[in-house]
Amino acid sequence: MSTLDEDLARLNFEYLMLARECARxxxxxxxxxxxxxxxxxxxxxxxxLEHLRDQAESSRAVIQLLPVFVPSGVSMSTYVDLLQPFMPEWTDENSAI
Incomplete structure (x- = not known):
């Protein structure tokens, strides 16, 4: 297997593992x-894991890049901020340990 095929298989496998964990x-x-x-x-x-590895080694990219749709009248930076998960500001009263 060439370096390109090995890199693609590794990238595919990591992507599939991430997608599987999210699906679960x-x-x-x-x-x-x-x-x-x-x-x-x-x-x-x-x-x-064996099936994920088989799919990853198919010599084809399994990653599907989705286009980013930004509603009209909204800047890209505002849209990206809206996509981020909400994390409340920590205060002294509820600070993380």
Missing amino acids: SNPAETAWRFGLDKNRIEKLADMT
Whole structure:
């Protein structure tokens, strides 16, 4: 296997592992982040490491880049800020340990 194929297989495997963990923990988020439908999410959540590895070594990219749609009248930086998870400001009263 060439270096390009090895790099692509490694990237595919990491992506599939991330998508599978997301599918197992939060299917709705998986649909939004990875652009998958309910049937594919269920199949992905049930995949074994061996099956993920087989898919990753297919010599084809499994990553699907979704276009970013920014509503008119909203700047890209504002839109990106809206996509970030909400993390309340920590105060002295509820600071992390």
